Amino acid sequence: MAERVPTGITELDNMLGGGFLPKRNILVTGGPGTGKTTFCMEFLYRGAEQFNEKGLFVSLEEKQDRLVDNLSQGLDWDLRKHIEGGAIVMVTVENFSWEHLADTLQAYITRHGVKRVVIDSLTLLKMNTKDPFEFRRNFIGLMGFLDNLDCTTIVTAESNFMTREKASYSLEEFIVDGVIVLYNLPIKNERRRALEILKMRGVKHSNSMFPFKITESGVVVYQEEII
C-alpha cells in the first residue's frame, strides 16, 4: 500500500485507506463555523502528538494568540506545549502578497523541516486578487511551488453553500488534489455537522456525506451513519 499521511481523525483515515497521499494539496471548504480551522489544527496537532511530524499553521485571518485561545476553549489538546516545543509553528501573515506568502512558506518549511502545512484561509487571498484569472494563476503557482517541497498541505476556503444541492465550485476545487467539504446543516430546529470527501485523487473513497461532531478530543466522524 502507498505511504499515507494520517490525519489522526480515525474514522476519516479509515475512509481514506489510511490518510492523505504524501505531498498532496487538499482543500477544506465550507461555510462559516463549519469547523475548517478546527479540522486543520487537528491535522497539525495529531501530526505533532502522534506521528512526530512538524506542522506549520499560516493564518491569514486570525491572530495566532486569539486562534489558540479560541481552539483551547473547547478542546482538551495541549496545543501550547507543541507550539512552545516547536512542533507546531504558528505564523500570521498580515501584509499580504503572493510573493511574501511563498517566501514565508519556503523559509519555515525548509528551516523547520515541516511536513504538514495549513493555510487558513484562501478567502482573503481571493479578496486581495480581484481578477479571477490572476487569482487562478497565483494559486496554481503556489500549489506548484508547494509540490516541490516535502510537505502535505491543507488550504481552507470559505464557501457560502449550505447544502450539497446548492454547491457551486470555483477554480480552486479543480486545481487541488483533494477536496473535503464541511457542512453545518439546518435540520428541524438544530444544525447537524456533516463531512463529504468530494474528491481525492489517487484514493478510493465514499461519495456519501457523514455526520461528524466537534468534541473535546477533536473531530469525530460517524462512518456508519449517512446523512
Ligand SMILES: Nc1ncnc2c1ncn2[C@@H]1O[C@H](COP(=O)(O)OP(=O)(O)O)[C@@H](O)[C@H]1O
Ligand atoms: N470542542 C468543541 N465542542 C463543540 N463545539 C466546538 C468545539 N470547538 C469548537 N466548536 C465550535 O465549532 C465551530 C467551528 O469553528 P471553526 O473551526 O473556527 O470553523 P470555521 O473555521 O469553519 O469558521 C465554532 O462555532 C465553535 O463554537
Ligand SMILES: [Mg+2]
Ligand atoms: Mg476558520
